[in-house]
Amino acid sequence: MAKQAVGIKDVAKAAGVSVGTVSNTFNRPQSVAPQTRERINAVVQRLGYVRSESARQLRSGSSRIIALLVLDMGNPFFVDVARGAERAARAAGLGVMVCNTAQSPAEEAEYIELFIEQRVRGVLVTPADPSGRTLAPLRRQGIPHVMVDRLAEESQGCSVSVDDVAGGALAAGHLLAQGHRRIAYVSGPQHLQQIKDRRTGALQAIAAAGLPAETLTEIPTRHLDIAGGRDAAARLLGLPERPTAVFCANDLLAMGLQQALFAAGVKVPDEMAVVGYDDIDFASATAVPLTSVRQPSADMGRLAAELLLQEVSADDETETEHEHRHVILQPELVVRASSMYRVR
Amino acid sequence: MAKQAVGIKDVAKAAGVSVGTVSNTFNRPQSVAPQTRERINAVVQRLGYVRSESARQLRSGSSRIIALLVLDMGNPFFVDVARGAERAARAAGLGVMVCNTAQSPAEEAEYIELFIEQRVRGVLVTPADPSGRTLAPLRRQGIPHVMVDRLAEESQGCSVSVDDVAGGALAAGHLLAQGHRRIAYVSGPQHLQQIKDRRTGALQAIAAAGLPAETLTEIPTRHLDIAGGRDAAARLLGLPERPTAVFCANDLLAMGLQQALFAAGVKVPDEMAVVGYDDIDFASATAVPLTSVRQPSADMGRLAAELLLQEVSADDETETEHEHRHVILQPELVVRASSMYRVR
DNA sequence: CGACGGTATTGAATCGTTTCATCTGACTCG
DNA sequence: CGAGTCAGATGAAACGATTCAATACCGTCG
Numbered sequence: 220m221a222k223q224a225v226g227i228k229d230v231a232k233a234a235g236v237s238v239g240t241v242s243n244t245f246n247r248p249q250s251v252a253p254q255t256r257e258r259i260n261a262v263v264q265r266l267g268y269v270r271s272e273s274a275r276q277l278r279s280g281s282s283r284i285i286a287l288l289v290l291d292m293g294n295p296f297f298v299d300v301a302r303g304a305e306r307a308a309r310a311a312g313l314g315v316m317v318c319n320t321a322q323s324p325a326e327e328a329e330y331i332e333l334f335i336e337q338r339v340r341g342v343l344v345t346p347a348d349p350s351g352r353t354l355a356p357l358r359r360q361g362i363p364h365v366m367v368d369r370l371a372e373e374s375q376g377c378s379v380s381v382d383d384v385a386g387g388a389l390a391a392g393h394l395l396a397q398g399h400r401r402i403a404y405v406s407g408p409q410h411l412q413q414i415k416d417r418r419t420g421a422l423q424a425i426a427a428a429g430l431p432a433e434t435l436t437e438i439p440t441r442h443l444d445i446a447g448g449r450d451a452a453a454r455l456l457g458l459p460e461r462p463t464a465v466f467c468a469n470d471l472l473a474m475g476l477q478q479a480l481f482a483a484g485v486k487v488p489d490e491m492a493v494v495g496y497d498d499i500d501f502a503s504a505t506a507v508p509l510t511s512v513r514q515p516s517a518d519m520g521r522l523a524a525e526l527l528l529q530e531v532s533a534d535d536e537t538e539t540e541h542e543h544r545h546v547i548l549q550p551e552l553v554v555r556a557s558s559m560y561r562v563r
Numbered sequence: 564m565a566k567q568a569v570g571i572k573d574v575a576k577a578a579g580v581s582v583g584t585v586s587n588t589f590n591r592p593q594s595v596a597p598q599t600r601e602r603i604n605a606v607v608q609r610l611g612y613v614r615s616e617s618a619r620q621l622r623s624g625s626s627r628i629i630a631l632l633v634l635d636m637g638n639p640f641f642v643d644v645a646r647g648a649e650r651a652a653r654a655a656g657l658g659v660m661v662c663n664t665a666q667s668p669a670e671e672a673e674y675i676e677l678f679i680e681q682r683v684r685g686v687l688v689t690p691a692d693p694s695g696r697t698l699a700p701l702r703r704q705g706i707p708h709v710m711v712d713r714l715a716e717e718s719q720g721c722s723v724s725v726d727d728v729a730g731g732a733l734a735a736g737h738l739l740a741q742g743h744r745r746i747a748y749v750s751g752p753q754h755l756q757q758i759k760d761r762r763t764g765a766l767q768a769i770a771a772a773g774l775p776a777e778t779l780t781e782i783p784t785r786h787l788d789i790a791g792g793r794d795a796a797a798r799l800l801g802l803p804e805r806p807t808a809v810f811c812a813n814d815l816l817a818m819g820l821q822q823a824l825f826a827a828g829v830k831v832p833d834e835m836a837v838v839g840y841d842d843i844d845f846a847s848a849t850a851v852p853l854t855s856v857r858q859p860s861a862d863m864g865r866l867a868a869e870l871l872l873q874e875v876s877a878d879d880e881t882e883t884e885h886e887h888r889h890v891i892l893q894p895e896l897v898v899r900a901s902s903m904y905r906v907r
Numbered sequence: 908c909g910a911c912g913g914t915a916t917t918g919a920a921t922c923g924t925t926t927c928a929t930c931t932g933a934c935t936c937g
Numbered sequence: 938c939g940a941g942t943c944a945g946a947t948g949a950a951a952c953g954a955t956t957c958a959a960t961a962c963c964g965t966c967g
Contacts, residue, residue, distance in 0.1 A: 224624065224704075226923055237947045242925060252945060267703050272680045273620040274923035277952050280568065282617065292642050293844070301636070305663075314677060316660050319649075333658060336616045359611050360568075445848050474848045481850045500637070504789050504818045506825045506850030570953055581917045586955055596915060618954035621922050 225266045234262040245270065281338045284314045285527060287367075287520075288330055288344040290411075292319040293444065294471060295499040296516050297345070300367060303520025304343055311528050313340060322408065322443075324348035335360050341527040343367050343520075349410050351375055363530040367523045368514075369412060370545060377530060379523040379546045383413050386512040386550035387420020388427075390466045390494045391435070393510070393552055395428045397560055399464035399492060403436045405451040405476060406468045407443040414468055417496065421466060436462060443468060448475020455491075456483060464492035464558070470502040473509055477557065481506075492558040503555065510558035513551045522546055569610045578606040589614065620682060628658045629871060630678045631711075631864075632671060632688040634755075636663040637788065638815060639843040640860050641689070644711060647864025648687055655872050657684060666752065666787075668692035679704050685871040687711050687864075693754050695719055707874040711867045712858075713756055714889060721874060723867040723890045727757050730856045730894035731764020732771075734810045734838045735779070737854070737896055739772050741904055743808035743836060747780045749795040749820060750812045751787040758812055761840065765810060780806060787812060792819020799835075800827060808836035808902070814846040817853055821901065825850075836902040852899035859892050866890055 231238045236255065244251050244259045251259075262268075276282045287304050289297040305315045316339070320326040327347045334342055335356060342357060342364040351372070357364050364376055371378035394402055404421055406414050418437065425434045438454050440447035451472060455465060467473035473495030477487055485491050487507050495502055498513035526544060533541035575582045580599065588595050588603045595603075606612075620626045631648050633641040649659045660683070664671040671691045678686055679700060686701060686708040695716070701708050708720055715722035738746055748765055750758050762781065769778045782798050784791035795816060799809060811817035817839030821831055829835050831851050839846055842857035870888060877885035 224923090227925095228923080238924080239926080239948065240946055243946085246925075250945075255945080267700070269676070269679045269700075269704070271621070271682060271923055273617045273626065273682060274952090275925075276617040277615070277621050277923080277954085278925050280952080292645065293639065295637065295639075298636050298642075302663075314660075316658075319646075332613070335613045338615060338617060356611070356613075360613070445844055474845070478848045478850065478852070500789055501818070501845050504822050505848075506822065508822070568953090571955095572953080582954080583917055583919095583956080584915085587916085590955075594915075599915080615953055618922090618952075621924085621953080622955050624922080 224271075225268050226271070227268070230259065230262050230266060230268050233266065234259045276338060281340050283312065284316055284337065284339050285341045285343065285524065286330070286334045286337075286339045287315055287317045288320055288327060288342065289317065290320060290322050290345045290347055291443065292317070294469070294497075295501060296469070296497040296514065299499075299516035300345075300520035300523075303517035303522075304367075304524040305520070306517075307521045307524035307528070311524075313528075315524075320345075320347045322347045322411070324353055328353045331356055335362065341365070341531050343523050343527060345369060349412060361534070363527055363534060365523045365527045365530070367519060370547065371543070374543065377523075377526045377543050377545065379519050379526060379548070381514045381519065381548045381550050383416035383550075384420040384423065386496065386514070387417035387422075387466075388424040389420070389550060389552040390417075390496065390512050391421035391424035392427075393554065393558060394464040394466065394492060394494060395424060395430070397464070397492060397558065399462075400430070400434060401436070401460060401462040401464070402434055403438055403455050403458070403462040403465040404468070405438045405440060405448070405455070405465060405472050407440050407447070407472070409439065417466075417468055440472065444471045445475035445478075448472035448477075449479045450475075452476045452479030452483070456480075456485065463490070464494070466494045466496075468496055470495040470497045470499045470509060470511055473511070473557075474501065474505060477505060477507065477509065488557050488559055492560070494558050498553050505557075507557050508555035510555045511553050513553050515548050515551075519548060522548075568615075569612050570615070571612070574603065574606050574610060574612050577610065578603045625682045625684050627656065628660055628681065628683050629685045629687065629868070630674070630681075630683045631659055631661045632664055632674055632686065633661065634664060634666050634689050634691055635787065636661070638813070638841075639845060640813070640841040640858070643843075643860035644689075644864035644867075647861035647866075648711075648868040649864070650861075651865045651868035651872070655868075657872075659868075664691045666691045666755070668697055672697045675700055679706065685709070685875050687867050687871060689713060693756060705878070707871055707878060709867045709871045709874070711863060714891065715887070719887075721867075721870045721887050721889065723863050723870060723892070725858045725863065725892045725894050727760030727894075728764040728767065730840065730858070731761035731766075731810075732768040733764070733894060733896040734761075734840065734856050735765035735768035736771075737898065737902065738808040738810065738836060738838060739768060739774070741808070741836060741902065743806075744774070744778060745780070745804060745806040745808070746778055747782055747799050747802070747806040747809040748812070749782045749784060749792065749799070749809060749816050751784050751791070751816070753783065761810075761812055784816060788815045789819035789822075792816035792821075793823045794819075796820045796823030796827070800824075800829065807834070808838070810838045810840075812840055814839040814841045814843045814853060814855055817855070817901075818845065818849060821849060821851065821853065832901050832903055836904070838902050842897050847899065849901075851901050854899045854902035855897050857895045857897050859895075863892060866892075 308315045366378035370380045495511040498511040502509040652659045710722035714724045839855040842855040846853040
């Protein structure tokens with residue numbers, strides 16, 4: 220029952236021209252006589268002909284798609300990044316394929332392989348593997364890639380990242396300024412650079428305030444999600460000297476934590492101030508709106524895509540040698556109720 | 564600088580065999596002598612050869628990718644659907660390309676065109692256009708498609724949906740059982756079938772309780788998101804006879820609404836009971852956990868993908884004629900604090 | 908020894924485009 | 938009238954894989 224696919228030859232025959240002319244109507248309309256063009260377009264319409272991308276890319280060597288590999292599709296932060304990237308890519312006539320590594324280097328490697336098979340035009344990636352080894356095949360194939368939310372090492376390619384050290388310092392600095400002297404840092408998987416940098420930033424702020432490093436107590440979690448936040452709350456409340464403030468490595472953790480605190484009857488912010496990270500939409504929708512470190516997520520996606528497109532076109536005209544660039548954006552603290560002491 | 568792509572011919576030459584043999588090593592290894600196979604694999608490894616998908620699909624006529632078109636990537640409900648679909652597809656060796664229509668029929672049509680160009684194996688779609696007209700090109704090209712979260716009309720193809728009428732009835736019935744007699748329905752764009760069905764269900768429950776239709780006051784919103792919920796709250800509180808309970812067409816609305824109520828000092832659930840829809844993870848993470856109608860989102864994605872795969876293989880062996888199937892899943896009410904009257 | 912069977916390999920045809928060198932007329936100009 | 942120009946159209950080669958009929962080789966059996 221499936222219709223037989225109609226190809227460019229069928230169109231050519233029906234319009235009484237050669238395949239070359241049909242192809243030209245699509246790719247350089249100005250070189251085809253107007254009336255021929257119209258006749259062909261009419262036939263295309265009538266037969267419902269659609270170009271086969273696979274045939275085009277076979278000829279051109281690479282597809283019109285860029286891939287985006289994110290750590291967690293369930294985190295709205297990455298959804299925002301994806302949106303930014305998608306907009307930029309579509310403006311350039313490219314499609315975006317978004318895939319989720321769930322922070323697993325193995326998944327990451329698998330997807331990279333898939334992308335190479337697809338001969339994607341380029342790859343945007345928030346790396347799950349800190350070594351960057353999973354990206355080696357891309358380099359080998361000469362496929363441009365840009366790291367997102369991660370500063371690339373020298374010669375590893377372009378990157379767009381946010382200064383996580385500064386972000387950590389902002390969060391901790393804010394809590395210190397509110398008078399807190401025992402602060403918990405709810406972190407995540409230690410192999411993620413972001414986690415480490417945010418801690419570093421927090422410690423810097425503490426040192427700058429002339430306080431000892433012990434001011435910060437780290438509470439690691441296995442997963443950067445809401446459930447992880449709930450778990451962390453239990454451990455937080457079980458600490459011998461209970462902190463009066465907590466800085467969470469992302470908003471999902473903060474939300475889970477905040478809920479568990481509420482359930483345990485611990486008042487936010489009076490008994491426990493909370494600061495999150497990412498400033499996702501949901502963060503401002505909690506009953507006690509969450510103070511959070513905002514990352515310019517959509518911008519990051521957009522910039523990364525633009526950098527990638529630049530690199531792609533530099534590859535084309537081999538004359539201009541491409542210089543890897545590293546864009547570092549600055550985070551911003553958004554203060555809301557969850558970290559403001561009641562006026563006393 | 565970009566490495567020259569290595570093709571199957573290079574491998575064949577380097578291994579001293581014909582291209583056919585190399586191809587066979589990949590596609591029917593058992594028909595190649597073990598030692599030849601090993602030699603070829605070694606060469607593949609050494610040269611870093613990767614099959615070109617475009618060439619394969621050109622030959623086979625369709626790609627190894629299925630597309631998933633969702634209404635709103637920012638809604639975790641659809642992320643769950645995507646996860647379910649992705650798992651099923653990858654189990655069958657297919658990739659999934661997820662795209663976001665943002666509820667715009669125009670975007671939907673554009674993406675459909677893209678999918679046809681890509682000759683995707685099949686399409687899963689949560690339709691933004693109620694007429695189903697945007698799907699016509701798919702039918703024309705004989706590309707299998709399954710509607711997700713929407714009951715397809717006869718002969719429009721397979722579908723996997725959740726009984727939204729039942730869901731609406733569950734929500735309203737629950738509120739009625741709690742003694743509420745003035746209920747608001749915060750709805751969304753009227754062209755979405757889900758919105759209409761949930762209202763229908765609510766009205767059925769009201770009728771079943773022997774109450775007048777006026778028991779339900781509809782508050783429409785433009786967008787099914789958190790901001791829409793905040794807006795709705797203002798209108799809700801401005802109503803002449805303020806309802807004592809509100810049923811929101813999805814959880815995002817409910818979250819925005821709940822926050823605005825909190826800010827306005829309206830106690831949930833004492834002064835206003837709230838019920839949402841979808842039961843997204845975030846819904847249970849609010850300070851006052853949200854009562855919500857749970858949809859088996861991941862199951863829906865999985866089932867839809869499975870139905871699609873079935874249809875795909877039925878198309879292959881043209882012997883078995885494919886019968887369109889319609890799976891209707893049942894929603895489930897998850898009662899949490901936001902709708903439970905304090906014990907009086 | 909010749910016919911046969913089975914396994915492993917070959918190489919040409921094919922998929923649907925794009926590209927480019929070539930061709931065709933029509934028109935202009937000296 | 939012949940040469941030159943130019944817009945438009947042509948058709949074959951190429952892209953990189955898969956597939957399949959044909960072949961080569963080897964051992965076995967009658």
